[in-house]
Amino acid sequence: MKLAFALLLLISSQATDIDYTSLISGMLEGSQLIPPYSSTKCNLSQSKSSESISFTTLIIDSISFSKACGWASATKTLSMFLNHPSLLSKAEEDLNTFLKFILYRSKEDPRTDGFTLGQMLEYRIASLSPFVNQFTAKSEEGKRKLQSSPYPIAVFHGLGDCCCFPGMIEFTKYLGKEAATFAKCVEVGDGPASSWLMGFQKQVNSACANMNKYPEFQNGVNVVGLSQGGLIARALAEMCNITVHNVITMGGPHMGVMSIPNCETGFYCDIFNDVIELGVYDSFVQENTGPAGYFKDPLTYNEYLAKSEFLAAANNEKSINTQYANGFKAINQLVLIEFTEDTVVDPKTSEQFGYFKIGSKKDLLLYNQTDDYINDILGLKTLDEQGKIVFEYIVGNHLQFNNSEVQRTVIPYLVN
Numbered sequence: 001m002k003l004a005f006a007l008l009l010l011i012s013s014q015a016t017d018i019d020y021t022s023l024i025s026g027m028l029e030g031s032q033l034i035p036p037y038s039s040t041k042c043n044l045s046q047s048k049s050s051e052s053i054s055f056t057t058l059i060i061d062s063i064s065f066s067k068a069c070g071w072a073s074a075t076k077t078l079s080m081f082l083n084h085p086s087l088l089s090k091a092e093e094d095l096n097t098f099l100k101f102i103l104y105r106s107k108e109d110p111r112t113d114g115f116t117l118g119q120m121l122e123y124r125i126a127s128l129s130p131f132v133n134q135f136t137a138k139s140e141e142g143k144r145k146l147q148s149s150p151y152p153i154a155v156f157h158g159l160g161d162c163c164c165f166p167g168m169i170e171f172t173k174y175l176g177k178e179a180a181t182f183a184k185c186v187e188v189g190d191g192p193a194s195s196w197l198m199g200f201q202k203q204v205n206s207a208c209a210n211m212n213k214y215p216e217f218q219n220g221v222n223v224v225g226l227s228q229g230g231l232i233a234r235a236l237a238e239m240c241n242i243t244v245h246n247v248i249t250m251g252g253p254h255m256g257v258m259s260i261p262n263c264e265t266g267f268y269c270d271i272f273n274d275v276i277e278l279g280v281y282d283s284f285v286q287e288n289t290g291p292a293g294y295f296k297d298p299l300t301y302n303e304y305l306a307k308s309e310f311l312a313a314a315n316n317e318k319s320i321n322t323q324y325a326n327g328f329k330a331i332n333q334l335v336l337i338e339f340t341e342d343t344v345v346d347p348k349t350s351e352q353f354g355y356f357k358i359g360s361k362k363d364l365l366l367y368n369q370t371d372d373y374i375n376d377i378l379g380l381k382t383l384d385e386q387g388k389i390v391f392e393y394i395v396g397n398h399l400q401f402n403n404s405e406v407q408r409t410v411i412p413y414l415v416n
């Protein structure tokens with residue numbers, strides 16, 4: 001009870017007279033859950049007894065404590081916290097933020113040290129504090145909540161890219177680190193060649209199947225898609241048996257493209273370029289190339305409706321598939337990031353569900369001016385009216401972004 005009282009004091013930002021000994025012994029008790037536990041090594045009874053400490057002091061002491069006990073991930077977590085004065089001051093205002101943060105963070109680190117400090121803290125106070133009760137790890141229900149909050153992240157790369165390339169490895173790691181949760185780049189087919197030479201619906205099916213390889217995704221997921229990976233990310237919400245929470249697309253051609261991006265490098269480009277010669281709506285081309293699946297010529301819209309293997313179906317333009325619409329409408333937040341100088345996705349407004357007016361190659365419609373929106377065939381209007389769509393812009397050409405842009409446009413939607 002003493003411990004809970006101390007932490008409730010912290011929560012209310014009146015960090016005076018904290019019973020530090022109780023707090024530490026609470027951690028120690030929690031640490032009994034870690035095999036193997038060295039009671040000698042982690043015995044901090046010599047530590048400061050009851051005295052006023054600041055939140056910062058608590059963190060500093062916790063670091064030495066977790067260091068002494070060899071809890072590498074806890075140390076790392078807390079150190080990082082210290083190096084971010086803004087995070088720290090925010091946490092001072094709201095201990096819940098702090099707890100959530102280290103809790104989430106701890107899920108990312110290898111469990112070599114069993115429970116991390118954050119989990120111990122949480123474990124100790126969860127049943128007593130209304131602020132963190134929702135994250136209790138004690139009950140079965142609590143464990144489920146713990147596993148599903150915040151959502152792990154699935155990342156999908158663009159055309160010609162690969163989860164195995166350094167750029168995607170870095171990007172995925174960065175998202176996981178910043179959102180402090182499990183993040184995985186989910187491969188589609190075998191990577192670069194498949195992104196060009198696998199029909200788009202097949203790519204989506206492959207992505208869907210690969211999602212099942214990760215138990216982390218079973219209770220729901222946030223998805224981030226780059227370029228055509230944005231279409232895959234969105235399609236997962238419509239077509240897969242997984243709970244997709246937030247969908248973030250960076251330069252995703254949601255309403256299609258009017259020209260196929262150039263394939264210039266790699267042996268598969270020769271194949272692709274030969275195949276596409278057959279005509280973009282040719283059934284062989286639709287079934288065996290990726291980009292053809294989201295090609296849409298506004299001058300031959302009926303042909304698109306009849307022959308587009310992927311996009312006309314995914315957008316419910318061909319016919320209304322209620323499963324797709326229900327999946328789409330169940331998205332919690334749809335974040336549509338457009339690159340202001342994009343020369344790859346044609347037209348770039350497609351990245352925010354805008355497109356050419358049917359029958360025109362020059363009149364552009366905003367997302368909410370298209371028939372698709374007005375008739376709400378997929379649920380775009382529904383989401384919009386519920387305030388669930390976020391329109392973001394990044395200044396630059398296709399996929400030209402840096403970490404500060406990711407901080408601004410992506411991370412905020414991965415931490416809730």
Ligand SMILES: *[C@@H]1O[C@H](CO)[C@@H](O)[C@H](O)[C@H]1NC(C)=O
Nearest residue numbers: 039040041042043044045046
């Ligand atoms: C911790 O250390 C104190 C004093 O050094 C000792 O009295 C106590 O028994 C130790 N506790 C454990 C669990 O080893």
Ligand SMILES: *[C@@H]1O[C@H](CO)[C@@H](O)[C@H](O)[C@H]1NC(C)=O
Nearest residue numbers: 205208209212239240241242
């Ligand atoms: C999704 O689940 C439903 C019901 O559980 C099942 O009928 C359907 O075949 C599943 N679809 C896929 C793609 O696994």
Ligand SMILES: *[C@@H]1O[C@H](CO)[C@@H](O)[C@H](O)[C@H]1NC(C)=O
Nearest residue numbers: 365366367368369370384391
């Ligand atoms: C369509 O969206 C734009 C941009 O968000 C907004 O300014 C406009 O009012 C919307 N139009 C309608 C009819 O809702």
Ligand SMILES: *[C@@H]1O[C@H](CO)[C@@H](O)[C@H](O)[C@H]1NC(C)=O
Nearest residue numbers: 394395396401402403404405
């Ligand atoms: C990141 O990109 C944005 C947009 O292009 C630019 O304004 C900003 O200066 C860049 N920041 C850094 C740190 O490079």
